[in-house]
Amino acid sequence: MKHLKLLIILLVLGSCSKNIYQISTKAYNKKAKTLGASLSRIKQDTVNNRLTNLVKSQNFNLRKPNLIVIHHTAQDSCQQTYRTFALKRTQVSSHYVICDDGTVTQMLNDLLRGWHAGNGSWGKNTDINSTSIGIELDNNGKEPFSYAQINSLIFLLQKLTEKYKIPAQNIVGHSDIAPGRKVDPSALFPWKALAESGLGIWYDEEKLKTVVLPLDFNVDFALKYMGYNTKSLKNAIYSFKLRFNAEEVSHEFTEKDKKILFLLMDEI
Numbered sequence: 001m002k003h004l005k006l007l008i009i010l011l012v013l014g015s016c017s018k019n020i021y022q023i024s025t026k027a028y029n030k031k032a033k034t035l036g037a038s039l040s041r042i043k044q045d046t047v048n049n050r051l052t053n054l055v056k057s058q059n060f061n062l063r064k065p066n067l068i069v070i071h072h073t074a075q076d077s078c079q080q081t082y083r084t085f086a087l088k089r090t091q092v093s094s095h096y097v098i099c100d101d102g103t104v105t106q107m108l109n110d111l112l113r114g115w116h117a118g119n120g121s122w123g124k125n126t127d128i129n130s131t132s133i134g135i136e137l138d139n140n141g142k143e144p145f146s147y148a149q150i151n152s153l154i155f156l157l158q159k160l161t162e163k164y165k166i167p168a169q170n171i172v173g174h175s176d177i178a179p180g181r182k183v184d185p186s187a188l189f190p191w192k193a194l195a196e197s198g199l200g201i202w203y204d205e206e207k208l209k210t211v212v213l214p215l216d217f218n219v220d221f222a223l224k225y226m227g228y229n230t231k232s233l234k235n236a237i238y239s240f241k242l243r244f245n246a247e248e249v250s251h252e253f254t255e256k257d258k259k260i261l262f263l264l265m266d267e268i
C-alpha cells in the first residue's frame, strides 16, 4: 500500500513536470509562428503628424547576434534551470544551458530575443537582449566549473562566433554588462583558459612586470573604452576585477589592476 501511494505520487509529479515542457514547447511554436508572420507586415506610422509611405524592398535577411553573455545559473541542477526557463511566470530564458556533464541544451533559436540580460549595457549598446546570445552554465556560484562543461562551452563558442562572426571582445560575462547588479559567472570561471582558445580577451602576462603606465592613464576612460558602464566607478572596478584579477576581487583599483587594464587596451 505504501509503495502504491509512492508510485502514484511519483506518477503525478512526473506528469506535472512533463506538462510544463509540453506547454512551453506549444507556446514557443505558436509565438515563433506569430512572430514570423508579423515580419511580412509593415505597419504604417505617423512621423511629424504625416502618415509614412510604404514601398517594400526585397533585399534583407534576419538580424544576427553580435554579443555572447555568459552566466552561471545559481541553481542546483540543469533540470531546475530548464523548469525555470519553461515556466511563463518567471519571464526569464536563455538560448543555451550547459550542464555539469557537458550536455548542451538549446532553448531558443539564436535569432530570437532571449530574456537573460536584464538591465545592462556594453559600450553604447543599451539593449543587450536584442543583440546577444545568452549561455547559462549550470553552477550554484560557489563550486568550480567542471572540465566537461568548459569544454562544451568552448566548442559552442567556437561554433557561434564563427557562424555569426562575433569578435573575441564581444564574449562577456553578465557581471561585465551589469556592474553592481550581477556577479556571474563567479570568480572561479576560467576566462584565461577561454582566451587561450581565442575566445574572449586576456592580457599579456609576460609584460605585467615591465610595463610602465603613462602618466595620464585614465582608469575611468579605459574601462569605458572596454565597454564597462562607469556610472558607478566602484561597481565597474568590481566587475573588471572579477574577470581579470579574480584572486583579488574588491572595489579598490590597485597599481596591478591599472597595468592589467592598460595591457588589455592592446587586445581590443
Ligand SMILES: [Zn+2]
Pocket: 070, 071, 072, 116, 174, 182, 184
Ligand atoms: Zn546571469
